[in-house]
Amino acid sequence: MQTVQLESRRMHTLVFHVQNNHGVLQRITGIFSRRGLYLTQFYFNGRPNGLTEVQVSFEADERMREHIERQIEKLLDLVP
Amino acid sequence: MNGSQALIESMRAQGQKTLFGIPGGAVLPLYDALSQQSDVRHVFTRHEQGAVHAAQGFARASGQTGVCIGTSGPGATNLVTGIADAYMDSTNIIALMGQVPSQLLGKDAFQETDVFSMTLPLTKHSFKVMQASQFPSVVKSAYRIANTGRPGPVAIEMTKDALTAPVTEWGDRELALNYYVPSEPNQDKIRQAALMLLEAERPMMLAGGGVTIANAGAEFTALAEALMCFAATTITAKGVIPGDHPLCLGQLGMHGRQVTNHAIANCDVLLAVGTRFSDRITGRIESFAPHAKVIHVDIDPSEFNKNVDAFLAIAADAKPGLKELLRHVLAAQRSDRSKAWREKVKELDRQCSCDIARDEVPIRAERVIHELNRHLPENAIVCTEVGHHQMYATHFFKSRKPRHFITSAGAGTMGFGLPAAIGAKAAKPEQPVIDVGSEGSLVMVCQEMATAVTEKLPVSVCNLNNGWYAIVKQWQKLFYDGRYIASKLGDVPDWVKLTESFGGRALRVTRPSELGDAIKEAARSEELFLLDVITDSSDAGMPLVPPLGSNTEMALGQSCPTVERNYFGVR
Known part of the structure; x- marks a missing residue:
């Protein structure tokens, strides 16, 4: 059972920009923890209240990756 | 003008006329400012969960933003269940949450809880306001977020010093955020x-x-x-x-x-x-x-x-x-x-349209819904508690208009109905509002009867009283071999006496023939009015899909027809 999951899962990295408002980091990590996913890498670089680059890596199947992307697109802090 | 006044002025500018809440140390400056104006009405509930559900009922009945207030710490944490409920059902509410003065943040001050962080997974967006001058733009942005795209709750945590400090410069530009942009369907x-x-x-x-x-x-x-x-x-x-x-x-x-x-x-x-x-x-x-x-x-x-x-x-x-x-x-x-x-x-x-006008005593839940269908006026707003009665109402009640059936759907929050009814009544004072409930859910929020009476928001309650958590009982019967535990409520409290003690009127109904007149009276009552309808708890009259079962393989109610597997001839 586990093997099947591993085969359909692979590593993804998303790169995007957010405004560094209060709680933005928790909102991003919450998208993953809520769904029982682990982050394997995380990069966050910005100034208080300013434009911030985020890179997140995680393991998921295609369907979940798409779902995660849609959630990130809804962040009010996202700078599209 | 101080932060509290700026907050009220900003909400007034958005057309807000009603708020629901409870005061406490951290939000007293806001309440003091509320006392000095008359444009915005404050409805004083008796529990913060009542305030947030009332805000939800207000929003769902009217489409307008519902606003609730809780003080720092427990006041705000008591709002959280309703915020989660509003998130599940995409309800446009704004929760104003008190916080200790900013210089005490992180010092474990009295009634300090990190409610901003608590709400993050449960809101479309949460704001942390630590300066009075932030209020106009934060409030404007919060209304836009709550009401555009897929609506949802927005939380605003406000430190006490932000509420008291003077606003030197008024700036209400919306914050630059990733708002919903409407697009034409392809x-x-x-x-x-x-x-x-x-x-x-x-x-x-x-x-x-x-x-x-x-x-x-x-x-x-x-x-x-x-x-x-x-x-x-x-x-x-x-x-x-x-x-x-x-x-x-x-x-x-x-x-x-x-x-x-x-x-x-x-x-x-x-x-x-x-x-x-x-x-x-x-x-x-x-x-x-x-x-x-x-x-x-x-x-x-x-x-x-x-x-x-x-x-x-x-x-x-x-x-x-x-x-x-x-x-x-x-x-x-x-x-x-x-x-x-x-x-x-x-x-x-x-x-599948079975006859629900059943004559048994104790009264069958179906019969109550049948009589509600017959006797409630078309403009009546029905709210529900959460439980068996809610499923009966969903299954059998014939709603004739949108926004006239208000229920906790996604979250299934027991105790939702009575405060939601009070909120709906505040939004639609000309329409009869009735909470179709049952005692297990109702007892979680029965203190809100005080709100209905003192705030003159006369709602009616149709309490399907069967002495059990009837859904839990049904599941324990079907899926746990009838090992009942923690599902029998018994016959306390006496709902007639309880309602009367809050200053409302109540009537106990034990026979199906009494229901019609009782419901008509409830629909035109101009004071809090509770029907304590003694109902049967013995079995479910509805079909039921077992958890994770297939929708076409339902456990059937007594009068459900058996549908042939290939009735539609589809392969």
């Missing part, structure tokens, strides 16, 4: 969807809460009529097509009707609008609409392919989406390929 997809529906041999429509929120009931009904297509409604969509409309099949899913579940399971095209396909709707996902090409219209693209794969996904607000579909359908030549299907569905609908 015309190619609309054309394709219209064609699929017109050519379908077994079409079905399904409305979710998005149709209610978009005020698109008329468009949904018109499309069903133009296509001569049967329609199912989820619990949050009750009334978008009148419950007594010949094309309305009503509730589907776990507590749904057999005809609705079988029709969805056998349709070849399913138009689903404004629904997130909750597990309570789909049952075992593999057996949900297995023959259907699903056309999914939703304002929130993250709903596409989340639970059910869409053949055609149309990102649009329900109202313009349905309008455009209707325009294309009306313009097309139609050949009516679904006549045979309609006859089969109609026949099954007839078989």
